[in-house]
Amino acid sequence: MRWLTLSIAAALASTGYANAEQASERYIVKSESLAQVVQLDGVVQPINQGTVASQTSGRIVGLNVDVNDYVKKGTVLLEISAVQQSASLDAAQAQLASAIAQDREAQAQVKRYRQLFPKGAISQDVMDSAEARARSASAAVKSAQAAVAQAKESLGYTSVTAPYDGVVTQRHVELGETVAPGTPLVSGFSIDKLRVETEIPQRYQPSVSDVAQFEVVSPQGERILPTQYSLFSYADPQSHTFKIRLNLPEDISTFVPGMWVKTEFHYGNRDTILIPNSSVVRRAELSSVYRIQDDSRVLNPVRLGQTYGDYTEVLSGLEEGDVISTTALNAEGK
Structure with missing residues (x-):
């Protein structure tokens, strides 16, 4: 009697396990929102670059x-040799010293004349001449100071x-x-501030609205989010594409100028059907899945699109609510 009870319990346990395993092999087809991404080729460029000239x-x-x-x-x-520039600076400084001396003399003279003029000791013409010389001497000092500043600047250009x-x-x-x-x-460039320059086909140009739509992928697989973008307002007449520049965060050691990188542009979302890769049966050019109807498996042809990790896009052949087997190989053996 005890043996019979144990046998029934084992049978029930076996049946439950089989049902659970069968349920785990089923996948209910449903529509999911999938990001639309186009991959563009870009080149890393320095923002600051140029040629230093003499x-x-x-x-x-x-x-x-x-x-x-x-x-x-x-x-x-x-x-650069500074003999000529040093001589010019010495001459300008000497001219400034002379102008300062003459200005002091002219200012002192006009000061004395202003004390004597009210007493009638000097005429109006003499007073006017003294004031004119004082103003001229002050202007000469300013001109000499400017010449000294220019000479110092020219001397600085030698380094x-x-x-x-x-x-x-x-x-x-x-x-x-x-x-x-x-x-x-x-000539040289700065490696602290870099950007990626790429070209967007004209069909995607109206979709560009935010820098968050872009991701730059390094050759090592690292993904970098740009900080700013600049989209050109005109298209290339040969390729009919719009040039765009994406500024990268500062001090990115992964990128160097001249490097070829991939840029992903997210231009929208669309509803699509994804099924597990393990549910697909491939025979030459044909692709199928096992659709489950009334606990029986029926081979159902499908047309597939892109693969996203462990899932594949279904373009046609299935509808939402269909139930398929996730273990195509096991299904073929039954």
Whole structure:
């Protein structure tokens, strides 16, 4: 009797397990909202880049950097001979000293004349001449001060410094060369502030409204959210695409200028049907699933779209509410 009771209990337990296993192999087809993404190719660019040119004349007497050197802001890149500039500064300072002396004399004289004029000791013409000389002397001092400031600025141009932290990409001069104002000296770019430049097809251009729609993917798979975007208001006449620039967060070591990266643009959402990859039966060019009807399995052809991880998009062949088997291989063996 005890043996019979144990057998019945084991049968019931086995039946429950089978029903549970059968329920776990079923998937109810439903529609889900899926983000629409287009992948674009982009190039990393520095925001700050340029060429430092000479602002004075002279001969290159010192070269402190070369191509691929990293420099800090204010670092002296090269030096230009300063003999002419130093002489000009000395002459301007001497002229300023002379103008100051003459101004002091003219101011003192007009001060004395103003004391004597009310007493009738000097005429009106003499007084007017003294005041005119005083004003001229004051103007001469200001002119000499401006000349000194200009000479100091020209002398400062002989030491060419880095405008920002960055990398030297090209050196246009050699030691001993003579340069003139406007001669290119050194080119470089900053690696602290970068952007990604890519092109959006014209069909997606009206959908661009927020920087949050973009994600930049590095070659290592790291995803970076841009901080700002700039969409050009005109299209390229050859490719009919709109150029867009995406500013990256500062100090991103993953990216360097010139790198080729992927940019994902989320332009909307749409409702679609997704089914588990394990439910798909593939035979050559045909794809099918086992649809469950009244506890029986019927092979149902489907047309598939893209794959998203463990799920595949169904374009046609299934409707919401259909029940399919998630274990296609097991279903084929039954």
